[in-house]
Amino acid sequence: MHKRTIAIFIMVVVLFSCTSKNKVPGNTNDFIVPTSEFDLTDTIPKITIKDTSLAFPQLFEGSFVKGTKVAQFGTEITFEKIAVGNLKVSSGKIIATDPVTLNYAIAFSENFPVGEFPVELAMANINANKDRRIAFARIKFSDKPIRKWEFALLPGRTPIPIKSKEIYGYGVDAGLGLFVDQVARNSLNDILDKNWDNIFSEKFKDYLNYDFQNHNAVFFSTGYGDGFYATYIGRDSDGKICQLLTDFDIVLWRNVAR
Template structure:
């Protein structure tokens, strides 16, 4: 935490993350889905999962392109990312579509379920948890994940080369409050997003599912082991391991 003003900004975002909205369409799919099936279908048009407590319709929103000059991605809460390292696995460099899969839930609620960087328009043959330096899957207890903590109801993607200029710009509390104001101005308070330029590229920010929590990201790899996507799962739609 940097200051009392920053704390106030967090409170605004937390309030935004709890507001209701939305409505649900009607195409259905079997339940529960495997991780592979869900991550592939979540961004397809007209997809609805049907858990026992009611349908979850997912729609894709294109929010722009993320600049990736270094090939190293940082995923974090954008207002608490001073000490977050980039993932160990490198990705292609360039500009890539940034997409959100928004869930329309029962009781007029709407949430960002998944955020995705699409590096190639090829299917993912498998998904692996994104790890930072020093992390391994072997050190995880059953049911645990590697990920990042969210304290402001907001997640983000940025290239590692953008992190330092972004942090320098948001050290100014007035600049931070301007970001908060834009996010809070979203027509539907539970799902906001923002792309802003910093340094060599830009930063993508978006509402994080139910708000605060701890969220994992996953690399989608094609049959040759090349990265085709990076997805952050905000825990809105449950999935099972395996095919």
């Protein structure tokens, strides 16, 4: 059976879940080095960001700025920004999901700006084990200052506070996430069914901006891999959308008192 088909069966239950409990790494499988190299009781991160004017949670933007540091689990995390090219948004409806379940994915209810917009990744450099993981992936629609972050909602979802004990998000079973315009979903899904192994071969490393049939999609690895990850909208002082961002739970920012 095709690898993608097997993964789809595993993901069905996760896909139709509305929310997931906020997660804290609970075992050594969350890391690729022995537990002794980390203090797993140190779950309240100490976040250092030069620009104190950023909207809460400040790390959403701060992770894309040089000089931001986090102390967590007994190690230091620094960040670097990686630009992966533009995403074509033709309908204003955007999907964020695991590519395994793209066929069932629903676009967010929000209407996003139409055009081509830069996609950027915040790569976390974890000092203790010299590891690198994608902490955040974002589409940047505007350079205006963000005044408020909120959950990106699917149709029918009720807004909840950003520090809610539960989160809206999507389940990941392939260790991958993506951004794609809704009109490109069906074509991309057909391509993935036929070319999964070629697209995600050993040459795939961290991310891919993939062009097809006058569309494109941006794929990226998801933090420590499989899990349940939330996507957020950042708005300016006029309520207009500046960014769409997915958080891959590298930093436990929810544990920091607001």
